[in-house]
Amino acid sequence: MNTFTLVLVGLGRNKLRTILTFLSVTVALFLFCALGGILDSLAESIRVGSESRLAVRNAISLIFPMPLSYRDRLAAVPGVEGVTFSNWFGAQDPNDPKNFFAQFAVDAETYFPMYRNDLEIAAASTPQVDVPLPQGMNPKLSAFMAERNACIVGEPLMERMGWKLGQTITLSGTIFPGDWPFVIRAVYRSRIKSFSGNSMYFHWEYLNQKGMGGRGAVGVYFLQLADPAEAAAIASRVDAMFENSEVATHTEPERAFQAGFVSMFGNLPFVIRVIGLAVVFAILLVAANTMIMSFRERTTEIGVLKSLGFEDGTIFRIVLAEAAVITLGGGIVGSLLAKFLIEGTGFGIPNLLPSMSVYWSTVFLGVAMALLIGAVSGIVPAWQASRLQIVDALRRVD
Amino acid sequence: MLANEGIVMASVEVSDVTKIYKRDAEVLKVLDGLNLTIAEGDFVALMGPSGSGKTTLLNLIGGIDRPTLGQVKVGGTDISKLGGRALAKWRSRHIGFIFQLYNLIPVLTALQNVELPLLLVRMSGAERRKRAETALNLVGLGDRLKHYPRQLSGGQEQRVAIARAIVSDPAVIVADEPTGDLDRKAGEEILSLIERLNREFKKTIVMVTHDPHAAEHANRMVHLDKGVLS
Numbered sequence: 123m124n125t126f127t128l129v130l131v132g133l134g135r136n137k138l139r140t141i142l143t144f145l146s147v148t149v150a151l152f153l154f155c156a157l158g159g160i161l162d163s164l165a166e167s168i169r170v171g172s173e174s175r176l177a178v179r180n181a182i183s184l185i186f187p188m189p190l191s192y193r194d195r196l197a198a199v200p201g202v203e204g205v206t207f208s209n210w211f212g213a214q215d216p217n218d219p220k221n222f223f224a225q226f227a228v229d230a231e232t233y234f235p236m237y238r239n240d241l242e243i244a245a246a247s248t249p250q251v252d253v254p255l256p257q258g259m260n261p262k263l264s265a266f267m268a269e270r271n272a273c274i275v276g277e278p279l280m281e282r283m284g285w286k287l288g289q290t291i292t293l294s295g296t297i298f299p300g301d302w303p304f305v306i307r308a309v310y311r312s313r314i315k316s317f318s319g320n321s322m323y324f325h326w327e328y329l330n331q332k333g334m335g336g337r338g339a340v341g342v343y344f345l346q347l348a349d350p351a352e353a354a355a356i357a358s359r360v361d362a363m364f365e366n367s368e369v370a371t372h373t374e375p376e377r378a379f380q381a382g383f384v385s386m387f388g389n390l391p392f393v394i395r396v397i398g399l400a401v402v403f404a405i406l407l408v409a410a411n412t413m414i415m416s417f418r419e420r421t422t423e424i425g426v427l428k429s430l431g432f433e434d435g436t437i438f439r440i441v442l443a444e445a446a447v448i449t450l451g452g453g454i455v456g457s458l459l460a461k462f463l464i465e466g467t468g469f470g471i472p473n474l475l476p477s478m479s480v481y482w483s484t485v486f487l488g489v490a491m492a493l494l495i496g497a498v499s500g501i502v503p504a505w506q507a508s509r510l511q512i513v514d515a516l517r518r519v520d
Numbered sequence: 521m522l523a524n525e526g527i528v529m530a531s532v533e534v535s536d537v538t539k540i541y542k543r544d545a546e547v548l549k550v551l552d553g554l555n556l557t558i559a560e561g562d563f564v565a566l567m568g569p570s571g572s573g574k575t576t577l578l579n580l581i582g583g584i585d586r587p588t589l590g591q592v593k594v595g596g597t598d599i600s601k602l603g604g605r606a607l608a609k610w611r612s613r614h615i616g617f618i619f620q621l622y623n624l625i626p627v628l629t630a631l632q633n634v635e636l637p638l639l640l641v642r643m644s645g646a647e648r649r650k651r652a653e654t655a656l657n658l659v660g661l662g663d664r665l666k667h668y669p670r671q672l673s674g675g676q677e678q679r680v681a682i683a684r685a686i687v688s689d690p691a692v693i694v695a696d697e698p699t700g701d702l703d704r705k706a707g708e709e710i711l712s713l714i715e716r717l718n719r720e721f722k723k724t725i726v727m728v729t730h731d732p733h734a735a736e737h738a739n740r741m742v743h744l745d746k747g748v749l750s
Contacts, residue, residue: 123632123648125639131627426623429584430637430684431612433605512584516619 125436129443136416140448143412147452147492148459150405155460155488157398159480161391166479174350175236176357177379178343181370184210188369190330190338195363196345201356204346206232209329209339213293213302215283223279224321225293227329231256234263236346240317244277245287246308265307271328272307276319280309298333344376402491409499413445417503424507425515438508445500446493453492457485532558532581532692532726537590539576539747550576552747553590560691563718563725565738572744574728575696581726582694583611595691612640616685616723618714620697622677624669630656630680631665637688655683659713675706682713686723693717695727699734711737 133140178196180186187209197205211225228234235258242260249264259267266272275285285291285306293302304324312319330336345360347353357373364371417424424437461480463469469478539551550573558564558581566574579585580592583599592600595614602610624633634652643651656662659679669677678698685693695714699707715737717723727738735741743750 123628123635123639123645127632128639131625131632135627422623423625426617426619426625427636428608429582429611429617431608431610431640433608435605513579516584516623 125440126443128440129447132416132420132440132444133447135420139412139416143409143448144452144455146405146408147449147495148456150401151453151456151488151492152460153401153456154398154491155457155480155484156464157394157401158484158487159460159464159478160394162481162484163478164391165481173353173375173377174347175376176345176347176353176360176373177376178345178360178371178373179341179379181361181372184341186369187339187341188343188371190340192340192343192364192369192371196343196360199345199356199360199363201348201352202345203348204232204236205343206236206346207326207340207343208233209326209341210297211295211324211329212297213295216292216294216301218283219294221283223283224318226321226323227326228323229326230263230267230323231259233323233344235259236344237317240312240314241310242313243274244309244311247288263308269305269307270325271302271304273304273322273324274308274310275306275322277309277311278319279322280306282320295333298329300332302332342379345373402495406495406498409445409449409495410502412448413441413499413503414506416444417441417507421510421515422517424510425512428510428512428515434508437510438504441504441507442497442500445504446496449492449496449499450489453489453495457488457492460488461485531560531593531595532556532724533591533593534577534581535591535593537577537580537587537592539573539580539585540588550747551580551587554744554748556742556749558724558726561718561722561724563715563737563739564727565735565741566726566728566744567730567732567735567741568744568750571746573747574744577744578694578696578726578728581692582615582617583607584617609640612637612688614690614692616688616690616693618678618681618685618693618695618698620700622669622674622681622701624677624680624684626669629666629668630661630672630683633669633680634683634687636684641688651687652683655687656680658686659683673706674702675709678702678706678710679713682710682717686717686721690723692724692726695725697728697730699729699731707731707734 178188178192180188193205193207196202206229208226208228211227213225215221235256238258238260243262246262247265249268251268253264253268255261255264255267263274266274279285287306287309290303290305293304294300295302304322310319330338345356347356353375357375360373361371427437428434461482461484464478464480534554534556537551537554538549541548541550554573554577556577566577568574576585580587581594583594583602587600590600591598597610597614599607599610625636628636631649631652634655635648638648638651653662653665656665659682661676661679661683664672664676664680669680672680682698693714698714699710702710711734714725714727718725718739725738727734729735
């Protein structure tokens with residue numbers, strides 16, 4: 123037996139209360155880490171692509187386009203290895219308008235070679251005709267490349283919508299009005315967690331002809347750089363180049379560009395943090411109440427320990443350690459559960475975060491919060507116990 | 521282990537001790553300029569009616585309370601001048617407590633309860649266990665080491681408490697109504713055990729009791745009334 127045994131047997135005194143407190147801390151820290159996982163997943167979502175890509179958009183706002191003619195000028199910038207572009211389409215399924223998913227019109231010849239490391243083709247239609255494929259293009263995309271209104275859909279989105287390869291789907295345009303029939307010619311799977319599997323890609327030229335009357339407006343250009351270290355210099359060069367053109371540009375690393383999307387969630391991260399902390403605070407009160415009750419029930423015993431010669435500091439540490447063991451144990455279990463359960467089951471929030479992550483830093487933060495709960499909830503009873511007068515604890519004035 | 525070989529046994533000197541308790545506006549003088557000397561190896565019974573101050577005097581001798589005025593010396597140490605930590609350390613080395621309600625830790629076995637005071641001394645776990653077993657054997661509970669207090673009778677619980685009081689080989693044992701919660705037979709066994717500690721192991725015993733029969737086991741009786749010796 124040692125002093126730590128006293129801590130453990132103290133916890134075993136009222137097993138039901140100890141278990142309930144342990145579980146409440148576990149659940150609270152699970153929630154804290156799960157909410158933290160939303161923030162982690164938002165952070166993950168801005169890690170799309172590498173630092174070696176730049177995004178070029180209209181300097182005024184993302185919703186205003188740029189001319190197609192910029193493509194060749196961008197390709198000529200020293201240090202730029204490749205250029206591709208895309209437009210936000212923003213249509214909806216007329217049968218299920220609330221079931222949002224993202225659609226992008228992309229310059230397929232350059233887009234898929236540039237993003238070949240981010241996605242893989244899980245399934246594709248057999249091509250009816252042979253078409254020459256550009257360098258770096260996945261041969262599985264032959265059928266997609268051969269058809270004007272073909273599209274590629276992410277695997278999770280296919281499952282969610284119940285679509286089949288080869289099926290024709292019709293979307294209703296919102297930015298570009300009208301009915302838009304698409305034939306699903308390939309299904310992609312994300313190679314990296316941050317690349318959403320809930321999107322649809324189709325030929326930019328289809329949009330240009332049917333939706334923009336051939337005027338060639340581009341939403342975003344993506345530049346593949348030879349040397350990521352040159353990113354800042356090239357971004358400045360690009361913006362300077364178009365400074366006095368009809369449309370000025372704003373160039374930034376692709377990661378920062380994605381972060382801009384996240385900022386559209388407004389104060390959501392703040393709200394999530396506040397909810398997480400509120401949960402922790404609520405459980406702090408529960409834990410503190412439990413510890414104080416536990417201390418009060420043992421006043422006489424603490425008096426006896428002191429009479430035997432246990433010093434105030436030792437008593438303080440024993441009571442504090444009890445709180446720490448309960449909350450730290452619950453915190454570790456809850457935090458690890460959040461990580462392995464959420465990541466292991468591929469849990470996600472449809473339309474927002476299809477596949478969630480809980481970073482180790484969040485798990486460690488959860489454990490640290492648990493330790494803090496232990497310290498704060500235990501410090502009052504520990505202080506009271508250490509200050510307790512033996513004669514008061516033994517309660518006899520004869 | 522328990523025979524105090526080579527150790528000078530304690531004497532208790534209580535000089536001009538006054539103890540005043542304050543409860544809100546009420547001031548209660550429990551001891552009033554009390555003087556008492558207890559010789560080394562003596563067995564003294566403190567008697568008196570409720571509220572006479574006998575338990576308070578016992579607490580002062582045991583170093584779990586401090587006098588408002590006066591001096592308490594035990595084994596030559598003026599314990600009324602010791603600081604909190606020093607007093608705790610002193611208690612762990614020199615005093616053994618026996619309480620009326622035994623005050624065992626219910627979630628610890630008999631052996632663990634007896635080991636408790638030894639946690640404050642540098643020694644191996646094996647040595648601690650051996651000493652605790654010896655103490656429990658001495659009080660006749662060698663076959664109850666793994667029993668929890670709820671599995672023992674009142675008399676057995678008090679014997680565990682006595683084993684706990686003697687395991688660190690203190691010079692002075694203070695007992696507060698040690699038979700107050702026991703039937704006559706169990707009480708007699710406990711008193712015999714305490715008497716044996718005094719006779720065989722030369723422990724100085726200070727015992728508070730209401731019971732004249734229990735007090736007869738002591739070498740000397742001291743009567744208190746309203747905070748003074750009568």
